[in-house]
Amino acid sequence: MDVACPRWLDFIHGGLQFQAVHHLFPRVPRHNLRRLQPLVRAFCKDIGIEYKILGFVDGNKEVLGRLGEVAGQVEMLIKCQKFMAETGESGLH
Structure with a gap:
């Protein structure tokens, strides 16, 4: 973009x-x-x-929206990591 x-x-x-x-x-x-x-x-x-x-405003909205999506993905990865550390379950069978 x-x-x-x-x-x-x-x-x-x-x-x-x-x-x-x-x-x-x-x-x-x-x-x-x-x-x-x-x-x-x-x-x-x-x-x-x-x-x-x-434009400048719409471009910044697009970038900040994508950063929000990435932050949500990172939160999910952290939750998965904590679950695996607590239970020893990797989900790989």
Whole structure:
């Protein structure tokens, strides 16, 4: 997912708004990421992969929502670990 922002904010974001492009091409200098984004978007469209670009607020909501999901998964793993430590039961038979 990328975050939509005007060109004049590129310096402030430091290239972090182009996460998808950066993770595909980590060695590309950040000042070239905006030029590379349309090429990656076209490629994704050709092969049927969703390329998300959200605004700052919606992007943060998406990230925080995912972090909440991951936290729930960690809580479940901790409960399983405690159960196995207390009972000696691994569930592997």
